[in-house]
Amino acid sequence: MKTFLKNTQIFRNADDEILNFLEENSRTIKAKAGELIIRDGCKDTNKIYIIKKGQVEVKMPIKKAYSIKDGEFFWELPFLTNTEKHSWNYVAKTNTELIKINKSIVKKLITNSKTQNPIEQVVMKRIVKNKSLYNK
DSSP states (O other), X not given: OHHHHHTSTTXXXXXXXXXXXXXXXXXXXXXXXXXXXXXXXXXXXXXXXXXXXXXXXXXXXXXXOEEEETTOEEOHHHHHHOOSOOOOEEEESSSEEEEEEEHHHHHHHHHTOSSOOHHHHHHHHHHHHTHHHHOO
C-alpha cells in the first residue's frame, strides 16, 4: 500500500514516516460495480477515500456525472468545508478497491506538512476542470 500511496495526488510528496503511518492507520474496502458508496445526504464525513483500483462515478443533483479513477480521491469537500452532509452520490462504476482514511489522520498529516495542503491543490484543479458541474 505504501508504494501506491506514494504515487497518489495527495501523498506524492510524503516521506516514508508519513506513508508508514498511513499504511498502519487506513483500511482497504471493496465495492462492486453499481454499488452505492456514499448516498446523497450522508452525514458521515469523518473519512476520505482514495481509489486504489477501479472507477467511481460522482452523481450530482441535476448536473451531469463525472468519473474518477485509480489514485484519485473523493469525499474531500465535507473534509475541507467542515459540513456535515453532502448532496452527491458516489457509485462504483467498476469493481473497485478503496483506501479509507479517517479525517483526523489526514488532518494531522496536513497540519504537520510544510507545503500547501495537497487536498486543496487537487480540489482546485478538479473545480477548474469540471467548473460547469459546480455552477448552478
